[in-house]
Amino acid sequence: MIKLEKVKEEKKKSKLLFLIKGADEIFANTIRRxxxxxxxxxxxxxxxxxxxxxxxxxxxxxxRLGLIPIKTDLGSYTLKEKxxxxxxxxxxxxxxxxxxxxxxxxxxxxxxxxxxxxxSFVQEKMPIVKLxxxxxxxxxxxxxxxxxxxxxxxxxxxxxxxxxxxxxxGSVKNPDLVVEQCTDGVFEQKGSKLIVVEEKxxxxxxxxxxxxxxxxxxxxxxxxxxxxxxxxxxxxxKEMLSTAGEILQEKVEEMEKLI
Numbered sequence: 456m457i458k459l460e461k462v463k464e465e466k467k468k469s470k471l472l473f474l475i476k477g478a479d480e481i482f483a484n485t486i487r488r489x490x491x492x493x494x495x496x497x498x499x500x501x502x503x504x505x506x507x508x509x510x511x512x513x514x515x516x517x518x519r520l521g522l523i524p525i526k527t528d529l530g531s532y533t534l535k536e537k538x539x540x541x542x543x544x545x546x547x548x549x550x551x552x553x554x555x556x557x558x559x560x561x562x563x564x565x566x567x568x569x570x571x572x573x574x575s576f577v578q579e580k581m582p583i584v585k586l587x588x589x590x591x592x593x594x595x596x597x598x599x600x601x602x603x604x605x606x607x608x609x610x611x612x613x614x615x616x617x618x619x620x621x622x623x624x625g626s627v628k629n630p631d632l633v634v635e636q637c638t639d640g641v642f643e644q645k646g647s648k649l650i651v652v653e654e655k656x657x658x659x660x661x662x663x664x665x666x667x668x669x670x671x672x673x674x675x676x677x678x679x680x681x682x683x684x685x686x687x688x689x690x691x692x693k694e695m696l697s698t699a700g701e702i703l704q705e706k707v708e709e710m711e712k713l714i
Contacts, residue, residue: 460474463657469691469692470686471685472658474619474680486682486696486699487615487682490612490695491610491614492603492610493702494603494695495601496600496601498521498599498601498606499523501599502594504594507592516583520594521608522608523564523576523577524576524687526575526689528571528573529690531571531573532548533600534548535548535600549597550598551596552595553594553595556592557586559587560585561582562582562583562584562585563581563582563583564576564578564581574598611689611690611695612684612685612686612689612692613684614683615682616681616683617681618676618681619679619680620656620676622641622651622674623651626671630642632668632669637661639658641661642665
């Protein structure tokens, strides 16, 4: 039986770390790929530039707008190919946005207006273009649901995993050297004794290096898997995981019908 155990959640940073017990790398990698490649989000796909005499070419302005993450309500939107409008475009598969600016200075993402208040650009203070006197931009945008396997702009975030590390400290010959090279807070020194700060171990990417510094430091790995999720802001980490689970279940049911 597969069990999940939450280790740490940083909501302000949109990060989640949990432990998977009773599963292997194949299962973990399946979830990772579903999150990165198949969990859908909104992103600008089509736009009409009515006016742009800024320093940015039209295509560069369009590229920037397309790559800005948009808060996504999966309950309100559907993939265009699955919509009842059969790709014609409607409120269920398209989000309309506009950007008009003529004031000198930076134009920020928060200045874009969305027809759906729940779905706007995630990073409000992300600069899009800088205008000087008498310059302006006027853009109409259409955002649609898409998947990371088609273009990275639709990917909801980052996901990766590794086996749970277990760091042990015995008789260390040169604790001063270890502390000197410890840049992530994994070790503390109390007198001549080296102490492992357990809450820092899971986040460290230098454990192999520390184990190689002294024979008194050993590193092992359990069969459990540490899974890291970080959202770009379109969806919460919980939404990313639950949606990935739903997609996996749909694929399994589809495969059962084919067998």
